[in-house]
Amino acid sequence: MSERGFRWSIGMADGEMHMRRAIELAERGRHRVMPNPLVGCVLVRDGEVLAEGWHDHIGGLHAEQMAIADAESKGVSTMGATAYVTLEPCNHFGRTPPCTESLLWAGVSRVVIGSQDPNPTVRGGGIEALIEGGVEVEQGLLEDECETQMSPFMHWCRLRRPLVTLKASTDSSGRIDYDSSRPSERFSSDESLEMAQKIRADSMAILVGVNTVIRDDPSLTVRGPDIGPRNPPIRVVVDPNNRVPSDCRLMTDGEAPTLLVQSADFDSSGDEGNVSRVVMPEQDVPVYRILDMLGDRGIQSLLVEGGLDTWGRFLSEGLVDRARICESPKELGGNGPVFDSSCLSMAGLDLISSMEASGDKIDWWGRKRSP
Numbered sequence: 001m002s003e004r005g006f007r008w009s010i011g012m013a014d015g016e017m018h019m020r021r022a023i024e025l026a027e028r029g030r031h032r033v034m035p036n037p038l039v040g041c042v043l044v045r046d047g048e049v050l051a052e053g054w055h056d057h058i059g060g061l062h063a064e065q066m067a068i069a070d071a072e073s074k075g076v077s078t079m080g081a082t083a084y085v086t087l088e089p090c091n092h093f094g095r096t097p098p099c100t101e102s103l104l105w106a107g108v109s110r111v112v113i114g115s116q117d118p119n120p121t122v123r124g125g126g127i128e129a130l131i132e133g134g135v136e137v138e139q140g141l142l143e144d145e146c147e148t149q150m151s152p153f154m155h156w157c158r159l160r161r162p163l164v165t166l167k168a169s170t171d172s173s174g175r176i177d178y179d180s181s182r183p184s185e186r187f188s189s190d191e192s193l194e195m196a197q198k199i200r201a202d203s204m205a206i207l208v209g210v211n212t213v214i215r216d217d218p219s220l221t222v223r224g225p226d227i228g229p230r231n232p233p234i235r236v237v238v239d240p241n242n243r244v245p246s247d248c249r250l251m252t253d254g255e256a257p258t259l260l261v262q263s264a265d266f267d268s269s270g271d272e273g274n275v276s277r278v279v280m281p282e283q284d285v286p287v288y289r290i291l292d293m294l295g296d297r298g299i300q301s302l303l304v305e306g307g308l309d310t311w312g313r314f315l316s317e318g319l320v321d322r323a324r325i326c327e328s329p330k331e332l333g334g335n336g337p338v339f340d341s342s343c344l345s346m347a348g349l350d351l352i353s354s355m356e357a358s359g360d361k362i363d364w365w366g367r368k369r370s371p
């Protein structure tokens with residue numbers, strides 16, 4: 001290999017390393033920045049890392065600005081530095097001033113971007129502004145990894161619908177706890193229940209069918225991980241015929257907003273302040289209509305928690321993007337229905353990974369890339 005080629009490959013490896021670090025830093029904002037994406041930034045000069053930043057919470061500094069502030073606080077000059085940033089820097093005044101201006105002001109001479117920002121107020125404008133300012137720009141380093149990390153944001157910007165995650169728990173024979181003649185049981189391990197709470201914390205809305213509410217009276221709140229200063233996920237109930245019990249937790253606890261999806265105008269005079277209703281024209285509400293309605297409300301990520309009928313509707317309309325199936329080694333017995341994972345393949349999903357959580361087997365299914 002020529003000396004030149006050798007240097008080039010070293011340079012690539014370094015670049016990747018810095019972008020990987022930026023992705024790692026971005027994780028620090030998880031559960032806290034919604035509806036903004038997770039973004040990380042590393043400032044480097046002559047191979048030396050000068051400063052680091054990430055978007056930490058909604059309303060907080062953007063990643064680039066935090067990195068520049070980090071350098072300032074250490075008294076380190078950023079002149080001639082390269083910024084590795086997982087998302088195209090913004091070029092608009094939002095909750096913060098434009099990152100493009102901060103980077104120019106800081107004298108950064110090169111910006112390496114993971115993914116372009118599909119937000120219509122940015123989309124390419126950040127890159128253009130940097131180039132106009134004399135900055136060298138490269139784009140697409142570890143793009144897949146960066147996009148995967150901010151997939152709900154990417155999905156919503158492109159389709160104006162939430163990214164849909166289906167969550168189901170089964171016993172060792174694939175049986176789900178859905179025997180209406182007896183109360184539901186906790187059969188997953190504490191570890192997998194804890195992980196399930198993290199998935200809730202990562203969602204802007206959680207959806208169930210009305211039968212699940214009638215049977216389990218769930219609270220659908222996030223217990224455990226700190227979800228930061230952002231709002232709790234809204235609780236969506238598909239309830240075409242207004243069968244939701246007026247004294248259930250979702251209607252009375254005030255812990256988070258509850259949205260009932262119904263098919264006619266029912267009397268809502270007894271509703272608590274946290275309850276709202278949306279009326280759909282169809283009796284059999286198509287899933288795409290629910291997703292469009294949630295997308296219009298800015299919901300980027302939806303967790304579908306059940307039950308069987310609701311999962312079936314989402315899968316048969318091909319509108320599930322990811323699924324998390326937790327299989328317990330316990331045997332529920334009885335003759336409840338079985339969740340057959342072949343329905344996931346039929347809905348266009350592939351098994352992405354499997355892991356173990358205190359005896360439970362957790363399978364993640366997904367699309368290789370969101371549409």
Ligand code: AOF
Nearest residue numbers: 039055062063089090094095096099119
């Ligand atoms: C960046 N760096 O760290 C993030 C960006 O309301 P604001 O001001 O917080 O802006 C939110 C938008 O800015 C968000 O929708 C996305 O397009 C972009 N996010 N941009 O340069 C960051 N988090």
Ligand code: ZN
Nearest residue numbers: 062089090099
């Ligand atoms: Zn910004």
